[in-house]
Amino acid sequence: MNLKKYNWWMVSALTLIPIIGIFGTVLYSYQNGIVWQEPLLFILGWWFAGMGITFGYHRLFAHRSFKAHPIIQFIALIFGSAAIQNSVIKWSSDHRVHHRKLDTEEDPYSITKGFWHAHIGWILEKKDSQIKGVKDLQNNKLLQWQHKHYFKIAITVSFLLPMMLGSIYGRPFGGLLWGGFLKLTLVHHFTFFINSLCHYAGKKTFDPTTTARDSWWVAFFTFGEGYHNYHHKFQWDYRNGVSWYAFDPGKWSIKFLSWFGLTKDIRTVSEYHILMARLEGMKNSMQANYTSLPEKIKLNYQIKLNNFYDNASKIVELWKEVEKDFNELKRSKITNKFQLNILKQKRKLYRTEFAGIIHGFTAIMISIKSGNYSF
Numbered sequence: 001m002n003l004k005k006y007n008w009w010m011v012s013a014l015t016l017i018p019i020i021g022i023f024g025t026v027l028y029s030y031q032n033g034i035v036w037q038e039p040l041l042f043i044l045g046w047w048f049a050g051m052g053i054t055f056g057y058h059r060l061f062a063h064r065s066f067k068a069h070p071i072i073q074f075i076a077l078i079f080g081s082a083a084i085q086n087s088v089i090k091w092s093s094d095h096r097v098h099h100r101k102l103d104t105e106e107d108p109y110s111i112t113k114g115f116w117h118a119h120i121g122w123i124l125e126k127k128d129s130q131i132k133g134v135k136d137l138q139n140n141k142l143l144q145w146q147h148k149h150y151f152k153i154a155i156t157v158s159f160l161l162p163m164m165l166g167s168i169y170g171r172p173f174g175g176l177l178w179g180g181f182l183k184l185t186l187v188h189h190f191t192f193f194i195n196s197l198c199h200y201a202g203k204k205t206f207d208p209t210t211t212a213r214d215s216w217w218v219a220f221f222t223f224g225e226g227y228h229n230y231h232h233k234f235q236w237d238y239r240n241g242v243s244w245y246a247f248d249p250g251k252w253s254i255k256f257l258s259w260f261g262l263t264k265d266i267r268t269v270s271e272y273h274i275l276m277a278r279l280e281g282m283k284n285s286m287q288a289n290y291t292s293l294p295e296k297i298k299l300n301y302q303i304k305l306n307n308f309y310d311n312a313s314k315i316v317e318l319w320k321e322v323e324k325d326f327n328e329l330k331r332s333k334i335t336n337k338f339q340l341n342i343l344k345q346k347r348k349l350y351r352t353e354f355a356g357i358i359h360g361f362t363a364i365m366i367s368i369k370s371g372n373y374s375f
């Protein structure tokens with residue numbers, strides 16, 4: 001082990017924070033009891049810092065998947081600073097490289113260098129902190145200010161604030177432990193899990209060619225960020241959990257604020273693109289299972305799959321036209337209910353037809369896996 005490659009200040013900080021956060025809080029609570037304000041400080045602190053990262057650092061600044069009013073930008077970067085994960089400019093620089101150079105030598109938290117490296121090892125290593133590919137963010141006055149004063153802002157909101165709140169009810173040290181150290185331990189490691197676990201365990205629904213995976217239970221602890229295979233496939237989409245039932249508070253808050261004009265120009269990927277990506281993903285992973293099949297059966301399946309795929313492509317072309325008409329209708333601002341209903345019916349029909357194709361694909365996949373080739 002090459003000890004010289006580590007930044008020992010960083011190693012000490014990231015070792016002490018969870019030790020104080022977990023053991024310090026347990027010991028303090030054992031000796032002084034727990035008052036209701038402290039778990040509340042912890043939950044709120046975790047929520048605000050985590051949302052600052054998800055909503056602000058990640059989706060607003062790094063990916064620009066929507067625009068936000070300067071007040072919202074300010075709140076997001078203050079909340080995000082409490083997560084102590086560096087300034088928006090530095091964070092986004094690393095994150096954009098992660099997307100551009102995924103799974104290569106240049107990926108700052110590449111899983112190909114192991115789980116530990118992707119989780120925390122990359123932060124502990126001594127390296128030149130180059131900032132690149134974030135000119136747009138470097139031109140933002142608010143972000144320049146945060147970058148310049150990052151350390152002071154982060155310490156104030158992450159540690160001093162919960163300590164001050166603790167002193168209101170007479171326990172500054174309790175506030176610091178629950179709302180500062182314990183909160184930070186969880187915020188840190190759950191964010192780190194997105195880089196490690198989400199490139200390690202879960203489903204590759206939309207793109208089987210990358211290491212990124214969808215994991216609903218990581219999403220549950222990371223404000224929706226666990227749907228990482230989808231995110232790597234469509235990084236500009238403001239949603240990570242794309243299904244309506246997916247747990248994604250990041251997505252909900254962006255949408256909610258848009259009703260008040262505080263967020264706008266929200267970017268989404270069209271439904272037919274998403275369905276097509278899912279189909280392509282299924283096709284690719286099925287072909288990986290082909291090799292062991294007898295030649296005749298392989299050919300039979302191939303024909304069936306190609307037919308399904310051709311039908312899907314035809315539906316997508318028709319669907320595109322419908323969406324174009326939808327947009328034109330919206331732009332014209334004339335409410336033509338009859339035409340709108342026809343378009344809605346068409347969209348519904350294509351959705352159903354697509355579901356049938358995905359069903360057919362799934363049936364073939366099951367028959368290949370089970371070795372029952374009667375399909």
Ligand SMILES: [Zn+2]
Nearest residue numbers: 194195212228
């Ligand atoms: Zn990733």
Ligand SMILES: [Zn+2]
Nearest residue numbers: 095099231235
């Ligand atoms: Zn991202």
